[in-house]
Amino acid sequence: LSQILDEQLSSSNTSSSTSTVELASKESKHDRRSHIPDKPNYSLNLWSIMKNCIGKELSKIPMPVNFNEPLSMLQRLTEDLEYHELLDRASKCENALEQLCYVAAFTVSSYSTTIFRTGKPFNPLLGETFELDRMEDEGFRSICEQVSHHPPAAAHHAESKYGWILRQEIAIASKFRGKYLSIMPLGTIHCTFLQSGNHYMWKKVTTTVHNIIVGKLWIDQSGEIDIVNRKTGDKCHLKFAPYSYFSRDVARKVTGVVTDNTGKAHFILSGTWDEKMDYSRVLHSSKGENSAEGRQKTVYETLRGKELWKRHKSPDRADTMYYFSELALTLNELEEGVAPTDSRLRPDQRMMENGRWDEANMEKQRLEEKQRTVRRKRESDISKISEGTTLMELSYRPLWFEKREDPYTKEMVHLYKGGYWEAKEKQDWGLCPDIF
Known part of the structure; x- marks a missing residue:
């Protein structure tokens, strides 16, 4: 069938x-489905469009779907949960430092699907949503909403029957530098374990797309991440080494050290962001020789390493299906009962998935113009504020998230206010805007 x-x-x-x-x-x-239609062989000169974008913020530049993959940014954000079982395992850890190792592996795992994924996701329309309800079979469910258009930002809330909650609000800043494209996710990710009260916070690293002008596109992740347990002060410092042609190190290398609130190291993490991560318990540490940069190295004596995480095998013929993982192949499959604003119902994305790219480009222009018309009307209404009407009543407000001060970072962020799953249960979508 x-x-x-x-x-x-x-x-x-x-x-x-x-x-x-x-x-x-x-x-x-x-x-669930295990295939999508093969990617058509459309030729398009990337440089012909990108040459006008040097130094600019790319989210403001309309791009044809030919550069896209048939998923929205909300669906890509949900893909962070592909290895949710790492958080399930972390929730069972009695030792907070060992729990932190699993959280770190989860952090690294979110990059594993990006290695061949050179297509950009669709920029969500304001008010667009995406839900992933796997509570029945995998024990978690997730809801994303596009809460801002300029700058583009998405809020995400996921919860599990195994006692963890993950939330994030991510804005994407991207700059074209000539030979390469830098993508900087801005925002903090929070993961809370209800039984222990351990609350972990971290940010994402920079993604770089190389060979924009000539050659085959390839992707790298580089930078450093500090995952901090707000309750205990424990910390994991992860380092994503940038790819170097001259380095003798393994490509896409990630290393990490888990320390307690006194700075004492308890675990060493090692691996790559595209394949696997191991962890080793530290028995003893000592000061070693100075590095080339003049910093003193620390030498760790550890027990034999154990596997924390390993990437799932890619589906057959993944190269013809945008290099999607098994999870990614299911994300745009239509489901009954989702909100009318769900990314799966977006017509230009659906046309692109079905190989009808010319029609998808026309539909994309229609949707973007519809969004601009709504924004112009809102701006016009604000300029005609009548007595007794506040600016707050007229300015755009998301449906499922509300802007509040984050109790931990003190930043103003969008936090899930509830109501989505209840609305789905009742099939009461009366408050949803008409965005498609």
Whole structure:
């Protein structure tokens, strides 16, 4: 059945594709698709568009879908949860320092799907949402909402029956530097374990897309992450080494040290962000020779390493399906009962997935113009504020998240205010805006 559905899905008729996928969702909830239509072989000169973007913020420049992959940024953000079982395992740890090792592995695992993913996700429309409800089979559910358009920002809230909550608000800053493109995610990620009260915070590293002008595109992750347990003061310092042609080190290397609140090292982490991470318990540490930069190295004596995380095998023919992981292949599959603002219902993205890129580009322009019209009306209403009407009443407010001061960072962030899953249960979507 799934093979027949996949073949029908790749046909050029939208209505039959849609009804086919809806039919699939009525089958077993666990019987999810494992294929999407092959990526068409469209040729487009990346440089012809990018040469006008040097030094600019790319989120403000309209791009054809030819550079995209058929997922939204909200779906890409949800992909952070692909290895959610690491948090499930962390929730069972009685030792907070060992728990921190699993949280660190989870942090690294979120980059593993990016190695060949050179297509950019669709910029979500303001008010667009994406839910992933895997509570029944995998024990977690997640909701994302695009809460700001300029600068583009998405709020994300996930909860698990295993006693963890993950939340983040991520804004993407991107700059084209000529030969390469830098993507800087801004915002703090929080993970709380309800039983212990351990609360971990960290930020993301910079992603770099190389060979924009000539050659094959390739992606690197580089920078440092400090994961801090707010309750205990424990910390994990992770270092993502930038790729160097001249280095004898393994490519995409990640190293880490887990320390307690006194600075004493308890675990060493090592591995790569695209394959696996191991951890080793520290028996003894001592000062070694000075490094090339003049800093004194610390030498750790450890027990034999144990595997923390290993990347799942890529699906067959992943190269013809945008190099999507097994999870990514399921994210844009239509499901009944989701909000009318869900990314899966976005028509330009659906047309692109079905290989109809010319129509997708026209549809993308229509949706963006519709969004601009709504924004102009809102700005016009604000300029005509009547007596007794406050600016707050007219300015844009997200539906499922509200802007409040983060109790930990003291920044103003969008926190989940509840109500989404209750609205889904009742199928009461009356408050949802018409964005598609």
